[in-house]
Amino acid sequence: MQVTETLSEGLKREFTVVLPAKDLEERLTNELVGLKDKVRINGFRPGKVPVGHLRRVYGRSVMADVLQNLVNETNRKIVEDQGLKLALEPQIVFPESKEEVEAAMEAKGDLSYKVSLEVLPKFEIQDFAGLSVTRETYEVPESELQEALERLAQQNRQFSSKEEGAKAEKGDRVIVDFVGSIDGTPFEGGAGTDVPVDIGSNGFIPGFEEQLIGAAKGQELTITATFPAEYGAAHLAGKEAQFATTVKDVQAPQAVEINDEFAKQFGMENLDALKTALTEAISRDYTAVSRRKLKRQLLDALDAQYAFDLPPSLMSQEFDNIWRQVQADMQQSGKTFADEDTTEEEARAEYEKIAARRVRLGLVLAEIGEKAQVQVSDEEVSQALVERARQFPGQERMVWDFYRKNPQALAEIRAPIFEEKVVDHILGSANVTEKKVSKEELMAEDEDEKPAAAASAEDKPKKARASKKKAEAAEPASDTPQTNASE
Known part of the structure; x- marks a missing residue:
């Protein structure tokens, strides 16, 4: 095979590949010879079918496999020889001339085709020690625990x-x-x-x-x-x-008395055990909020550290995912862009910035994870899949089978686990300050915490603000680690 680079512009690469007729003939003959012992044809003893006859019967289907294998081999060779990291699968463009394709299928002529690649940008990982973030903490007071007990009693009263x-x-x-x-x-x-x-x-x-x-x-x-x-x-x-x-x-x-008998309704030994369980549950919720805000700070800091060209195809995919959700939300609510004091053009520009941020951070986290050799075990994926299946009572087996039979869907389970482990790796070296805050401070959504890539809150229509927050929070539906960043 002959490979010639014809374009190297930004993150785009193009190559012209020529598969000589003699290579095609050699591959086809070898495949047909290997087929002799595998097929049964009336009139011929096993293993005695002439290659010429096999060629007449199976030649085109075998050549189709030969060409597919050669294309795959060539793609791998280009990537390995050039030391490339691909953003997406290579795009293959075969010749428009039917005569050329037919000649190649008969191994009577060379096959020339083009390979278009989009590569990932190269950038240096910055020192994590320069990142400073604040972890907000909140201790659940006795009064809040009592309120939770009273709500529980009210919800279960007769x-x-x-x-x-x-x-x-x-x-x-x-x-x-x-x-x-x-x-x-x-x-x-x-x-x-x-x-x-x-x-x-x-x-x-x-x-x-x-x-x-x-x-x-x-x-x-x-x-x-x-x-x-x-x-x-x-x-x-x-x-x-x-x-x-x-x-x-x-x-x-009816009146409900909060005592040991009340606690036993929930499988607890006594009231103290119920209080402990409630306190832990409430604390987990606040810890999750704290973690989410800490992660947002970290990703904001990373976003400010890096600036590089983004693969157009990844940008397009990410934007399309976000835009479909925006349109679905608007269709469900019956609203238009005019109803929200904005235009489609302004909204698209807003979400393009979000898409760019998510792709950029995804690439950064993927690179950090690769260098740190962050791994997601099969056990971790299985545990997360079990939790996902539990969200669909009565359909657990169907959900389990769906993910297990669809690698891309299973990658959607793996991606957020990978992302969280990379975030933990970064936090291990970053400057993290603990800060005790009130419940109101912890739960507050500060507009100043929105990504720097977005327009200012004063300039942004309210619909864009609301949908933007949803788009930023959504996990990306991608099986590529470079698009794992969601905040």
Whole structure:
């Protein structure tokens, strides 16, 4: 084979490859000879089929395999000889001339084709010791634990029917049937039977629960309430609806005593054990928030350290993933760019910056992970897959099989594990300062923490701010380690 580089521009490389006819003939003949002992053809004894006959019967299919193998070998040789790291799989362009292709398929002519490559940029990893980040910590006070216990008790309290004629009060549970309509026309999903409504729980659209106060068993009434402007169903958002409602029962909550017997309802030995479990659960939640903010700081610092050209194809893929989600969100909400005081052009520019940040950080983390020899074990992947399967009760086996049979899907499980391990590796050398903060400080989402690549908050329309945050938080759907960065 003959390989000639025809383009070396930025991260793009192009090569012209010529596969001589004599090489094609040699490969084809060797394959056909090896086929003699494997095929059974009527009229011929095993292993005695003439190569010429095999060529007439199997020549084209065997040559197709020969060409595929030669193309793969050539690609590997180009990458190895040039010392390249590919961003994506090579793009192959075969000649448009049917005569040339047919001649190659018969091994009667050379095959010349082009290979287009997109390579990863080269950059030096900076010293982690120069990175300074702050880990915010929050200790759960006794008062918050008590509030959690009281919420748990409230969520698990029992209700009993009030005496005949008793009226519903705040805190009561009312069992109702209802049929909703807008302008006299019933709407999909607007009816319910034997629906429990806890007055004061804010579990229904604003105004619905309050209008049940004073209602008694057997009473029929019409409740008028307005769906929130940001309601998930676009055809209901902001609409006023009437609900023809029948009260079937009014129930009062029974008192719950928080003691050892209460704790045993949750499989705990006593109340102290329940308190310990609750404290650990609450702490895990706050630790996760702290970790997320710490990671954001670290990635912001890394983003500021590196500037290099990005592979156009990776940029395009990342942007397309983000943009599809943006369009899906807007379609679901029924909003347009004009509704959000922006334009499609401005929004695209915003998300292109996000895509660039994610690709850049992905490349940086991949390079750091490779140099540090960060590995993700099969056990870690299996454990994460089990957790993913548990999110689909009753479908665990189907989810497990899907991921196990799809390498690209399984890579989506592996990628965030790799990313977190690389982040831990960096934090091991970075300057990390511990800072005790209040709950409000820990949970605050500071606009100043947004990536430097984005426009300023003052210039950014509110829709862009909200969707941008979602796009930044999303895990990338990629099986390549260079696109693992998500923050």
